[in-house]
Every structure is written in structure tokens, then in C-alpha cells.
Amino acid sequence: MAPGRKDNVRAVIFDIGGVVVGSPFLAISAYERSNGLPANYINVALSKLGDHGAFQQYERGEISHDDFIDRWTGELNDTAANNAAYRAYLERRSLDVHMVLPSKTSINGSVLFRRMMDVARQPNAPVVELIRWLRRRGYRVAALTNNFSGDATDDMRGALFDGLFDHFVESTKVGLRKPDPRFYLHACNLLEVRPAEAVFLDDIGKNLRAAERLGMAAVQVEIGREAEAVEAVKRIIRARGAPARL
Structure with missing residues (x-):
């Protein structure tokens, strides 16, 4: 890699509540x-x-x-x-x-x-389409969610989440939650990427800052501004010379 150039993006990691579904x-x-x-x-x-x-x-x-x-x-x-x-x-x-x-x-x-x-049962259409856009181009995609046993994410798996992610990483199953850096690293290990090769989307600042400290590119998803977050992800991918087809 040339000096000063960041790693190519190989994976994108999504929070669920407030990002993939309503806040x-x-x-x-x-x-x-x-x-x-x-x-x-x-x-x-x-x-x-x-x-x-x-x-x-x-x-x-x-x-x-x-x-x-x-x-x-x-x-x-x-x-x-x-x-x-x-x-x-x-x-x-x-x-x-x-x-x-x-x-x-x-x-x-x-x-x-x-x-x-x-x-949290209402999908954010622009973000869901971004996930599908990424997968069509060969990116690895994971969910990284602080969730609860039996919550709305369980109800939605068949309707929305099935086939959407390569890995669905849940706090209740791992025993860790954001912003614990071990939780992010667990997702990266499953995706077989280094943090510097990942983009992370969340709606909470402290979760984004934790991802940035690990070397991830972080994109905040704000209520009503999901389309802007989608474009920010695409800009990062294009700027970093991603190996997948764009």
C-alpha cells in the first residue's frame, strides 16, 4: 500500500435500531x-x-x-x-x-x-437498499446490534433480515455490547477483515467513536437523514479504491 493511503474497504458493519430499522x-x-x-x-x-x-x-x-x-x-x-x-x-x-x-x-x-x-419493526428503506447494493458488489456485510432476547429483531428475521447479512452479531448472544471494542473486533473476526478495512454505521456518537479508535471509518445515521449516510458510505468506498465492482 502506498504511504498515506488507507486500506481498501472490504466490509461494512451496520447497527440495527436507528440505522437499518426505525430509532x-x-x-x-x-x-x-x-x-x-x-x-x-x-x-x-x-x-x-x-x-x-x-x-x-x-x-x-x-x-x-x-x-x-x-x-x-x-x-x-x-x-x-x-x-x-x-x-x-x-x-x-x-x-x-x-x-x-x-x-x-x-x-x-x-x-x-x-x-x-x-x-424498531419499521425498516429504513435507503439503508436496506444500501446493504443490497453492497452485497451485489461483493462486500461483506454484518449487523452489530445491542439487542434483547426475543425483541423486535427476532420477529423481523424472516421478513427483512434473512439473507441480508453475512453475519448477525448480537449483544445478547456474545455477552458484549457497544461501545466495548471487543464486540467490534468479534464482528471483524467473523468477517475476516481488519478494522481498517471496515466502515461502521451507527446512530449513537459514543459507538461511532469507539469504532474510529479501532481504525474503522465511521458514519453517523441521523433520523430523517438516512440518504445522506448512504451517500457518505459510497463516497468512502470510492475514495479508498475498493476492490469490488462499483
Whole structure:
């Protein structure tokens, strides 16, 4: 390889929720609005415990669905902890730290989760077509998803996912989740490529940054801007002299 030239692209790796199918964040935002909660309040509550939260443990297959719903509901309604985390979130983004936050919440974890999975049953047509475009040209394609046992991805396999990916890499089956670098490397090993030979698509910044640290090209998929992400992938492929037919 010539000095300064990046590796040819041999594989493209896709997140599922918010990339190949609709974003669960749409359901979260709608739930926040309908229950009078500040924007991103639930997202902050979801992530405040890091890898030790019920949501994250469920994605690694460490707890049952019923245990997850019970624990998650409790975490979502821990207003003292959630308000403190939300005020820190406001400070980091130079937002209104004097905002009045709820003294009590009644977030129904079961209802919220069901609505999130309903959104995740809707395919993102431009991204699905990109996958088919890549496969017609001989690229290796994998899904790399933080998912749950028995969630919407299971329901959709026959209708959408069958034959779409060379490998479908799931957090619940591997016991790892993004942004753990071992999870990305596991996918690369299955595809028989080095990270520098892969493009990675996700809708979450920290997942993309983890991929970039491994040497992958990263493309963010934003809600309503899926076509732009598709074109970004094609530009990367063309710029790096991909060996497949374009």
C-alpha cells in the first residue's frame, strides 16, 4: 500500500435500531412529550448507571425480561438520581440548569419498552437498499446490534433480515455490547477483515467513536437523514479504491 493511503474497504458493519430499522429514540421522545418530561430526560435516566444499568445488563443477556422490566422501571422513576444526572447533562451542554424538574415520575417501563420495539419493526428503506447494493458488489456485510432476547429483531428475521447479512452479531448472544471494542473486533473476526478495512454505521456518537479508535471509518445515521449516510458510505468506498465492482 502506498504511504498515506488507507486500506481498501472490504466490509461494512451496520447497527440495527436507528440505522437499518426505525430509532427507538423516537418512541422515547414521544413518551417524554406525552408525559410532560423534559427532552432527553429518559435517555439520561437510561444511561446514568453506565454498564451497570438494567437496560445494559439486559442487552448483554445477563437478566431475564421480567427482571429487566422491574429493575428498569425502578431506575426510570428514581427521581433523585435522575434529576441529579439530568442537571449534570444540562451543565455539560450549557442549557438551562434552573429548569424545574419533576419531583415524582410514573414512567411505565413495560409500556415504554413495547413502544420502542414497535418503532424498531419499521425498516429504513435507503439503508436496506444500501446493504443490497453492497452485497451485489461483493462486500461483506454484518449487523452489530445491542439487542434483547426475543425483541423486535427476532420477529423481523424472516421478513427483512434473512439473507441480508453475512453475519448477525448480537449483544445478547456474545455477552458484549457497544461501545466495548471487543464486540467490534468479534464482528471483524467473523468477517475476516481488519478494522481498517471496515466502515461502521451507527446512530449513537459514543459507538461511532469507539469504532474510529479501532481504525474503522465511521458514519453517523441521523433520523430523517438516512440518504445522506448512504451517500457518505459510497463516497468512502470510492475514495479508498475498493476492490469490488462499483
